[in-house]
Amino acid sequence: MTLASPSDFQTSPQSSPDQGGPRGLQPQGWLRYLSFSLDHKVIGLQYMVCGFLFYFLGGALAGVIRTELASPISDFVSRETYNEVLTLHGTVMIFLWIVPVVNGAFGNYLIPFYVGARDMAFPRLNAVAFWLIPPAGILLISSYFIKGGSAQSGWTAYPPLSLTTPALGQVIWILSVLLLGGSSIFGGINFIATILKLRRPGLKMMQLPMYCWAMLGTSILVVLSTPVLAGTLILLSFDIIAHTGFFNPALGGNVVVYQHLFWFYSHPAVYIMVLPAFGLVSEIIPIHARKPLFGYTTMVYSIIAIVVLGLVVWAHHMFTSGTPPWMRLFFTIATSFIAVPTGIKFFNWLATLWQGKIALNSAMLFACAFIVNFVFGGITGVALAQVPFDIHVHDTYFVVGHFHYIVYGGTVFIIFSAVYHWYPKFTGRMLDEHLGRLHFVLTFIGFNLCFAPQHWLGLNGMPRRVAEYDPSFTTLNQVSSVGALLMAVSTLPFLINVVVSAFRGEVAGDNPWKALTPEWLTSSPPPVENWIGEAPLVTHPYGYGTPADRLDLQLVTAEQIWNDPKP
Amino acid sequence: MTCDQQRPVPIPSALITLLLGMALVLAGLWVGYNVSLLPIDASSNAPVYDALFKVLFSIGSILFIGIVGLLIFSLVRFRRRRGDSSDGAAIEGNLPLEIVWTAIPAVVVLFVGIYSYDIYERMGGMTPLNDHSAMHSSQPVGEHHHHDDAPGQKQAIMASSTSAPAIAADQEPGRVWGGIGVNSPQAQTLTVDVTAMQFAFIFHYPEGNIITGELHIPADRPVSLHMEARDVIHAFWVPQFRLKQDVIPGQPTQLSFTATRPGTYPIICAELCGPYHGGMRSSVVVHESADFDAWLSKNTPPAPATVASSVSNPTA
Ligand code: HEM
Ligand SMILES: [Cu+2]
Ligand SMILES: [Cu+2]
Numbered sequence: 001m002t003l004a005s006p007s008d009f010q011t012s013p014q015s016s017p018d019q020g021g022p023r024g025l026q027p028q029g030w031l032r033y034l035s036f037s038l039d040h041k042v043i044g045l046q047y048m049v050c051g052f053l054f055y056f057l058g059g060a061l062a063g064v065i066r067t068e069l070a071s072p073i074s075d076f077v078s079r080e081t082y083n084e085v086l087t088l089h090g091t092v093m094i095f096l097w098i099v100p101v102v103n104g105a106f107g108n109y110l111i112p113f114y115v116g117a118r119d120m121a122f123p124r125l126n127a128v129a130f131w132l133i134p135p136a137g138i139l140l141i142s143s144y145f146i147k148g149g150s151a152q153s154g155w156t157a158y159p160p161l162s163l164t165t166p167a168l169g170q171v172i173w174i175l176s177v178l179l180l181g182g183s184s185i186f187g188g189i190n191f192i193a194t195i196l197k198l199r200r201p202g203l204k205m206m207q208l209p210m211y212c213w214a215m216l217g218t219s220i221l222v223v224l225s226t227p228v229l230a231g232t233l234i235l236l237s238f239d240i241i242a243h244t245g246f247f248n249p250a251l252g253g254n255v256v257v258y259q260h261l262f263w264f265y266s267h268p269a270v271y272i273m274v275l276p277a278f279g280l281v282s283e284i285i286p287i288h289a290r291k292p293l294f295g296y297t298t299m300v301y302s303i304i305a306i307v308v309l310g311l312v313v314w315a316h317h318m319f320t321s322g323t324p325p326w327m328r329l330f331f332t333i334a335t336s337f338i339a340v341p342t343g344i345k346f347f348n349w350l351a352t353l354w355q356g357k358i359a360l361n362s363a364m365l366f367a368c369a370f371i372v373n374f375v376f377g378g379i380t381g382v383a384l385a386q387v388p389f390d391i392h393v394h395d396t397y398f399v400v401g402h403f404h405y406i407v408y409g410g411t412v413f414i415i416f417s418a419v420y421h422w423y424p425k426f427t428g429r430m431l432d433e434h435l436g437r438l439h440f441v442l443t444f445i446g447f448n449l450c451f452a453p454q455h456w457l458g459l460n461g462m463p464r465r466v467a468e469y470d471p472s473f474t475t476l477n478q479v480s481s482v483g484a485l486l487m488a489v490s491t492l493p494f495l496i497n498v499v500v501s502a503f504r505g506e507v508a509g510d511n512p513w514k515a516l517t518p519e520w521l522t523s524s525p526p527p528v529e530n531w532i533g534e535a536p537l538v539t540h541p542y543g544y545g546t547p548a549d550r551l552d553l554q555l556v557t558a559e560q561i562w563n564d565p566k567p
Numbered sequence: 568m569t570c571d572q573q574r575p576v577p578i579p580s581a582l583i584t585l586l587l588g589m590a591l592v593l594a595g596l597w598v599g600y601n602v603s604l605l606p607i608d609a610s611s612n613a614p615v616y617d618a619l620f621k622v623l624f625s626i627g628s629i630l631f632i633g634i635v636g637l638l639i640f641s642l643v644r645f646r647r648r649r650g651d652s653s654d655g656a657a658i659e660g661n662l663p664l665e666i667v668w669t670a671i672p673a674v675v676v677l678f679v680g681i682y683s684y685d686i687y688e689r690m691g692g693m694t695p696l697n698d699h700s701a702m703h704s705s706q707p708v709g710e711h712h713h714h715d716d717a718p719g720q721k722q723a724i725m726a727s728s729t730s731a732p733a734i735a736a737d738q739e740p741g742r743v744w745g746g747i748g749v750n751s752p753q754a755q756t757l758t759v760d761v762t763a764m765q766f767a768f769i770f771h772y773p774e775g776n777i778i779t780g781e782l783h784i785p786a787d788r789p790v791s792l793h794m795e796a797r798d799v800i801h802a803f804w805v806p807q808f809r810l811k812q813d814v815i816p817g818q819p820t821q822l823s824f825t826a827t828r829p830g831t832y833p834i835i836c837a838e839l840c841g842p843y844h845g846g847m848r849s850s851v852v853v854h855e856s857a858d859f860d861a862w863l864s865k866n867t868p869p870a871p872a873t874v875a876s877s878v879s880n881p882t883a
Contacts, residue, residue, distance in 0.1 A: 079842035154839050160816055161799040161840060249817030255800060256815065290647070291655035298665045320802060320813045322820055325692055329684065336676045343672035344665070350637055351664065356655035357647040368638060375634050379627040382676065386683035388619055388690055392809040395802060395837040460606045461806035463837040466845030470833065514652075545657030 036131065038123035039528055043130050044109030045426060050130075051101035054137055058092035059488060061085050066450075066484040069477050074467040082467040083152035084144060084169070090155030091173065094269070095180040096137050098411055102276035103222075104130065104187055106418060107215050109426075110283075111191060113519035113526075114209045116200025116535035121193035129186035136179035143172035154465060156262060159236060159247035159255050167240050174233045174240075181226045184272075188222035191215050200535050206300070209517050209541045210293060213300050214279025217307040221268040221275075224311065229265035232258060256321055263314035271310040273407055274374075275303065277414040278345055281367050284414075284421050285349055287515045288364040289356030292542040295348040302341035309338045319390045328387045335385035342378060346371060362436030366417030369444050373409025377402055380455065395465075398458025404451045416443070416494070423498070424512045428524040429505030435497040442490030449483025517541045591633050598632075599625025609828040609853060610808035612690055617809075619686045626675060691823070756823070757784060761794040763801035763814040766843040768834060775867040782851040785859035786829050794820045802837035805851055811837055826853040 032042050033049070064085045068076040077085065108126065112119055120126045143150040148166030151157065151173035162170050195208070195216050236258065238244040245251025247258040286293045293299065315323055315331040323331075349371060358364065380402040384390050393399060416439070423431050453476040458464075462473050469477070511520040518538045522531050599621050608614050645655070759782065760771040770779045784790050794803060796814040803822065804811040807830075812822040836847035854862060 074845065079845070083839070083842060083844075152842070158800060158839070164799060165841070249815075254817070256818070289645070289655060290653070292657055292659045294658065295660040295665050297660070298669070320811050322813060322815065322818060328692070329687075332683065333680055336680050337673075339676050340669060340672045344669055346634065347668035348665070350634070350641065351658075351661075353638070353641040353645060355658065356641075356645050357651060357653065358642055358645050359647045360642060368642060371638055372635055375631060379631055382679065383623045383627065386619065386623070386679065386686075387692060388616060388683055388686045389623060391811050392616060392806070394811060395804075456604055459604050459806075461804075461833060461835060463804065463835050463845075465839040467842075468845040470848075542659070543657075545654040 036127050038119070038127055040108045040112050040120045040123070040126065041526060041530075043120075043126050044105050044107070046130050047100050047104035047108060047133070048106075050133060050137075051097050051105055054092050054096035055101075056491070057141070058089055058097055059491070061089035061092065062484060063488060065089060066481040068467055069469070070481040072469050072471040072474050072477075077467075079467050080149065080152060083154075083165075083465075084150045086465060087151045087154055087173070088140070088144065091140060091151075091177065092137070093407075094155060094273070095177060096133065096140075098273045098407060098415075099180075099184060099269075100133055101415055102273065102280070102411055103184070103191075103215070103218060104133075106211070106276065106280060106422075107187065107191055109422070110209075110211060110519055111194055111215060112198070113522075113530060114212050114517065114541075115195055115198050116203055116518060116537065117194060117198040118529040118531075118535070120190050121198050122190050125186050126190050129183045129190070132179050132183040132186075136176045136183070139172060139179070140176040143169045143176075146172075156266070157233075157236065158262075159239065159253075159258050160249065162236065163239055163248055171237055171240055174237045178230055178233060181230050184222050185226050188219035188226070191219040192223065195219075200537060202537050203539070206297070207539045207541070210282035210296070210299055211276070211279035213303050214275045214282070217303045218272050218275045221272055221307055221310060225265040225268040228261055229269075232261040232265070256318070256323075259318050259321055260315065263317045267314040267317065268310050270403070270406065271306060273411050275306065277370070277411040278303070280414050280418045281349065281370060283517060284363055284367050284417055285352050286542045286544060287421075287513050287517075288359045288361065288367075289353050290358075290544050291352055291356040292544055293348070294351035294354075295344070296542070298344055299348055302344045305341035306338060309334060309341070313338065313385075316385055316390070319387050320394050332385055332387050336382055339378065339382050346375060346378075361420070362431070362433060362440055363417045363420035365437065365440045366413045366420065366443075369440070370410055370413040370417065373405050373413060373447070377405030377409060380405065393458050395463055396458030397454040397462045397464055400464050401451045401454035401458060404454075408451070409447060413443075413447075416440075419498070421513075422519075423501070424508030425519055425524050425526070427502050427505070428508055429501050430508045430512060431501045431505060432497050435493040439490055439494045439497065442486055442493070446483045446486030446488075446490055450480050450487060451483070453477075453479050516543055591636070592629055594632060595627075595629030596625045598628040599623075606806050607828065607830075608807065608809070609826055609830060609832055610805075610810065611825040611827055613807065613809045613827075615686055615689050619683055622682060623679065626679065630675075756789040756791045758791050758793060759784070761792045761803065761814070762797055763794065763803065763836070764797035765799065765841050766836070766847040768801075768803070768836075768847075768849050772863070775863050777863070777866045777868070779866070781849055782834060783859065783862050784826055784851060784853055785856045786826050786853050787856065788859075789823060789825050792822045794822060799840050800838045801840050801847070804835045804837040805832055806835070807832040808851075813838055826851075829853045829855050829858075 032039070033046055035042075037043060037046075064077060065082070068074065068082055070076075074082065108120065140150070146168055148168055150169040151162070152165040153162035153170065157170070157173065195212050199205075199208075235244075235246045239246055239248050239253070243251075245253040247253045247255050249255060282293055282299065313331055313335040315327055316335045319328055319331075353368075360368075380398070384393065384399065384402060420431055420436055423429070457473055457476055457480075460473070462469050508524050510522065510524050512524075513520065516538065518536055518541070519526070521536050521538070602624070604624070605617055605620060608617055758773055760773065761782075762769040762771070767780060768782070770782050771777070772779075792803070792812075794812065794814045796816040798816065800813055800815050802811055802813045807828075808824055808826065810822065810824055812820060814820055831850050831852050834849040834851050836844060838844075840847060
């Protein structure tokens with residue numbers, strides 16, 4: 001293996017990065033973000049911007065839901081519309097926002113850097129995977145305007161309800177989820193291939209930044225479980241279109257089978273939504289705490305354990321569906337045990353902070369709030385895994401509270417943290433810290449106001465997915481709606497920040513955080529194909545603190561960083 | 568990275584740690600046992616549930632307060648001071664520590680699992696849902712004699728000495744689906760047929776041939792609901808009973824419980840079933856035993872007279 005000379009690692013491009021090379025024929029400038037670009041960084045940002053657009057749409061839909069629930073009677077939208085909005089909200093947030101952004105956006109942007117590659121393993125497949133998303137999203141949204149409206153059976157689409165609601169909307173929903181699932185599988189295959197096969201010579205698996213391991217685990221889940229969802233939904237569409245009876249009890253079908261198949265994908269799906277966030281936070285915390293990631297090896301093993309256990313816990317969503325006692329017991333135990341590897345990760349992050357030099361900037365604030373929120377959601381999760389506990393609160397607002405603490409308080413907080421962290425790399429400019437902290441404070445307060453009261457509501461008798469409720473629950477629902485409003489307001493400073501800083505932000509330089517992971521060891525924004533010259537060999541992505549002469553990255557020559565003489 | 572420069576993690580002196588830990592446990596227990604988040608308990612199932620809830624709430628509070636406390640402490644204590652651009656200690660791991668915090672969640676989860684299994688048994692959740700015992704009730708469901716156990720167990724383990732009401736035998740023998748607290752039908756059990764449909768629950772009392780939209784039951788007598796869904800999935804939920812059971816089309820489902828506290832409680836459909844799902848609510852009225860008999864005889868249709876006095880009527 002030949003190592004390039006230090007001068008090859010110069011980070012500022014000598015010529016325009018967009019010229020020449022095999023990609024020379026591709027559009028330049030901002031136009032490439034609308035093109036079928038094969039550059040993983042362009043695709044990553046395409047995922048990101050597209051994801052945020054859908055996030056704002058999903059947020060507006062959430063606004064409709066919280067407005068309706070500000071009063072106990074159904075008075076804002078019709079009941080049918082309410083169910084359409086509810087279904088769209090869930091589907092958009094899961095399939096068009098969280099999954100594409102934590103996997104597609106950050107995965108595509110970061111993984112090639114982390115493995116020392118110039119692009120993903122299959123750049124064309126990568127572009128195809130992204131370009132499936134906008135049409136699928138538009139298809140889904142347009143179904144709202146057709147006769148009969150969009151799907152009304154929730155993001156779970158349980159038959160027989162999904163067989164009896166307006167058929168066209170449901171079929172379009174299935175089609176769009178199939179497209180999104182396909183996109184997700186293409187992405188997953190690509191990540192697995194890139195991580196396993198495109199590693200720079202000399203780079204060992206156990207030297208990869210943690211996000212690679214998280215994405216490897218996630219992608220395995222994607223590839224194993226998404227096809228099951230696809231098959232299930234195809235059968236469901238046969239039931240709707242061709243009146244087959246797979247899940248139609250009137251024709252001898254069985255609806256519980258659908259639930260098993262659906263959750264065989266959809267529980268792993270929750271890990272598809274959080275494992276990448278676990279990976280991102282493992283990158284962010286060490287850099288801003290100036291300490292190595294604590295317990296790298298146990299972190300890797302706990303990801304593997306989560307992947308394995310995550311595949312065998314799905315029936316905890318079906319404790320009230322008349323599953324046999326042994327099955328309830330098995331899934332209780334399996335689900336509870338996921339808390340062990342998850343707990344290890346949290347203790348390791350806390351240990352990473354311990355004795356650090358913590359910069360409490362916007363990225364770090366969101367990352368630490370993630371710990372708080374996720375621990376809360378994890379505790380309610382372990383409680384929910386206990387059959388006797390779950391019987392009472394299943395399908396109530398308690399569950400709504402639980403999974404928003406996980407998905408919003410966990411993953412969305414990390415997405416924000418990651419944007420503050422990597423924006424300088426994406427654009428070459430810093431985000432404004434004051435606006436960032438304002439964004440954080442509003443989001444954190446709004447989030448807790450919105451979702452904490454829902455636990456009480458669920459325990460005391462408010463079921464989920466309702467447009468009307470017992471008037472005794474009015475006050476807390478209004479608190480929750482105010483929280484939602486605050487969350488909506490909180491996105492304003494964020495938006496302003498992101499747009500204004502792109503033009504006026506302080507120039508970041510290549511490595512504003514003095515980080516050691518490879519994406520920071522090139523220019524900001526990086527050139528096409530990531531490095532002028534050969535990719536660096538980063539064997540200690542978390543080597544903060546030792547030895548002393550390496551602390552000031554400005555003084556470090558590439559040779560010192562890459563060729564650690566010590567084992 | 569090399570480990571030669573590792574300094575030990577400064578753990579506060581053992582005494583302070585111990586005191587803090589004890590305070591934490593006490594605080595968690597206090598929260599768990601004093602903050603009441605649940606509605607009133609009105610079935611034999613509910614106190615058992617609430618005991619589990621308190622334990623989970625206490626453990627959860629201990630963990631949450633402890634972890635958040637540690638986090639906030641670290642953020643304050645180890646914040647980067649102005650002008651300091653050095654790195655933190657180069658500590659990459661500590662095997663004994665990592666073993667400890669693998670063990671902590673493992674032990675907690677194991678304890679919670681075993682405890683909730685016990686609760687589940689006491690609620691009758693492990694009663695085998697044997698179709699034949701339920702349908703023909705020829706074989707006893709259980710032979711335990713833990714009379715000192717929680718009341719919830721009683722109805723679950725009472726062996727059926729008499730034959731099942733005809734209503735059960737009339738159905739096709741096959742699998743019966745059930746929730747927690749399932750028992751086999753027996754003489755003193757009040758059986759009610761429940762039909763769930765968009766968007767109402769209909770209750771039929773074979774004993775008296777009454778049809779109502781509101782469930783009336785006696786306190787302290789086992790009730791067995793034989794539930795069926797007409798169109799889509801619904802779920803029968805009474806928060807004050809801490810019981811919920813999906814009612815799935817094509818699956819005759821049973822739910823058994825004993826109400827303990829007279830009063831009126833909501834029955835809520837908990838599974839999305841269409842536009843009026845949120846309006847699919849009813850009530851269960853728990854009567855004192857004598858009141859219930861009065862209600863039953865008052866509402867029993869007068870003719871044919873024989874039906875009213877017969878114990879069961881298979882025609883629904
Ligand atoms: C600490 C680990 C976790 C445990 C033990 C856990 C446990 C559970 C259980 C038992 C339920 C079923 C509750 C019910 O419907 O009655 C549930 C629901 C749910 N969880 Fe979690 N969970 C955990 C983490 C997550 C994660 C990481 C996510 C997603 C990012 C998540 C998202 C959800 C969602 C979306 C639901 C509701 C699904 C539905 O019914 O529509 N959970 N969780
Ligand atoms: Cu799950
Ligand atoms: Cu219903």
